[in-house]
Amino acid sequence: MSTEEQKESPEAAAPAPREVKCVVLTGFGGPKMVRCQKKPEPSAKEGEIGDRVIGFCDYKAWSEVVAIPSQFVYKMPENMSFQDGAALPMSYLTAYILLFDIANLRQGQSIGDRVIGFCDYKAWSEVVAIPSQFVYKMPENMSFQDGAALPMSYLTAYILLFDIANLRQGQSVFTHSVGGGVGIAVTQLCHMMEDVKLFGTASYQKHEAVKANVDHLFDHVVDYPQEVRKLSPEGVDIFLDCLCGEDANKGISLLKPMGKYILYGSSSIVTGETKSFFSFAKSWWQVDKISPIKLYDENKTIAGFQLRHLLHKQGQHQYVKEIMNKLIKLYSDGKIRPCIDSAWAFEDVGEAMQKMQDRKNIGKIILDPTLEPKPKPVSPARTHTTSQCSEDKENTEDQQ
Numbered sequence: 001m002s003t004e005e006q007k008e009s010p011e012a013a014a015p016a017p018r019e020v021k022c023v024v025l026t027g028f029g030g031p032k033m034v035r036c037q038k039k040p041e042p043s044a045k046e047g048e049i050g051d052r053v054i055g056f057c058d059y060k061a062w063s064e065v066v067a068i069p070s071q072f073v074y075k076m077p078e079n080m081s082f083q084d085g086a087a088l089p090m091s092y093l094t095a096y097i098l099l100f101d102i103a104n105l106r107q108g109q110s111i112g113d114r115v116i117g118f119c120d121y122k123a124w125s126e127v128v129a130i131p132s133q134f135v136y137k138m139p140e141n142m143s144f145q146d147g148a149a150l151p152m153s154y155l156t157a158y159i160l161l162f163d164i165a166n167l168r169q170g171q172s173v174f175t176h177s178v179g180g181g182v183g184i185a186v187t188q189l190c191h192m193m194e195d196v197k198l199f200g201t202a203s204y205q206k207h208e209a210v211k212a213n214v215d216h217l218f219d220h221v222v223d224y225p226q227e228v229r230k231l232s233p234e235g236v237d238i239f240l241d242c243l244c245g246e247d248a249n250k251g252i253s254l255l256k257p258m259g260k261y262i263l264y265g266s267s268s269i270v271t272g273e274t275k276s277f278f279s280f281a282k283s284w285w286q287v288d289k290i291s292p293i294k295l296y297d298e299n300k301t302i303a304g305f306q307l308r309h310l311l312h313k314q315g316q317h318q319y320v321k322e323i324m325n326k327l328i329k330l331y332s333d334g335k336i337r338p339c340i341d342s343a344w345a346f347e348d349v350g351e352a353m354q355k356m357q358d359r360k361n362i363g364k365i366i367l368d369p370t371l372e373p374k375p376k377p378v379s380p381a382r383t384h385t386t387s388q389c390s391e392d393k394e395n396t397e398d399q400q
């Protein structure tokens with residue numbers, strides 16, 4: 001081609017495209033498929049800039065020159081090296097969002113803290129995600145099992161006694177299920193005050209273990225209002241009811257003037273393995289419908305308490321946190337100590353729940369994901385018999 005011809009050809013006039021080094025994944029596979037290759041230099045389109053910047057590319061980032069839309073580009077400070085600029089955005093942005101926006105990490109908290117938390121649901125899991133407003137730092141001297149046993153029972157007992165009932169020296173308290181988690185918490189908190197008289201019920205087989213915790217203990221099946229009246233004709237100042245049904249009427253009738261009845265559970269609804277609609281309806285039906293005018297005439301107060309609703313539906317986490325802090329201090333000072341009946345591996349949850357169902361626990365039953373399941377008895381003879389039975393049955397069916 002002559003010089004004249006070269007001048008006229010447009011391809012000859014355009015400068016050769018600059019090439020830049022890129023790291024490219026050349027095919028399916030691991031690092032061996034990653035190559036350093038030369039690629040045409042990308043040109044900046046409208047809205048793309050050239051400066052000392054940090055940027056996020058969607059793809060094609062492993063190149064000497066990249067084109068990035070300006071909304072993904074951030075100007076580097078003077079004192080930042082290019083290597084720091086390359087290392088910072090992805091890792092620090094991810095960490096920042098996880099900690100401060102998602103986990104809502106606040107002053108006083110740090111990664112690796114031993115904590116207690118309240119889940120609304122899905123708590124029976126090795127790993128749980130809990131919003132930070134429902135999480136409380138554990139004191140150094142608290143075991144994980146105590147941490148699991150404390151919050152629900154002691155928060156409930158504390159709020160019932162001190163915030164709702166306003167328990168004072170010289171008063172009397174009646175509580176059901178004194179061998180249960182909440183019952184034990186109620187008795188321990190009452191003992192922190194001088195001259196508080198405690199009445200309670202528990203199944204007869206627990207009496208030996210818990211009788212020292214209360215002044216007067218009855219089996220739930222006896223006519224306990226009558227027994228209490230024999231000892232305290234005026235009745236009691238505070239009645240804590242976790243049973244509901246006809247026990248609600250008994251509790252309200254046992255109140256002294258200015259007395260307080262608080263409903264915080266409905267165990268009487270559980271008659272078999274689950275809550276039954278029939279026993280729920282029966283329990284609802286059995287409770288006397290009390291008019292405020294009757295309460296006004298008799299100087300009595302009726303209240304209710306539901307921790308789960310308070311925390312997860314009514315947004316009172318700040319109030320609960322304040323009480324939790326007081327309880328953690330009481331624990332650290334050795335004034336309260338959760339009672340743990342037994343701890344179980346996740347695999348043994350059925351057995352643990354059966355114990356609860358049979359009302360055999362004294363204190364809390366804990367599920368501990370670090371525990372190994374109990375060895376299960378193997379009974380080859382029984383297995384043989386079963387299969388033998390099936391074989392026999394099949395043979396009989398074949399013959400018919």
Ligand SMILES: NC(=O)c1ccc[n+]([C@@H]2O[C@H](COP(=O)([O-])OP(=O)(O)OC[C@H]3O[C@@H](n4cnc5c(N)ncnc54)[C@H](OP(=O)(O)O)[C@@H]3O)[C@@H](O)[C@H]2O)c1
Binds near residue numbers: 267
């Ligand atoms: N409102 C709240 O925020 C809140 C918070 C925590 C607990 N609670 C309620 O408080 C109650 C006790 O809780 P907890 O944590 O102390 O339980 P727990 O440690 O498992 O104790 C349960 C005890 O309740 C007694 N009980 C009475 N009637 C029962 C029945 N029909 N079925 C099974 N057990 C029965 C049994 O003791 P005896 O056989 O000795 O009577 C049983 O051992 C429950 O109703 C629970 O729902 C309410």
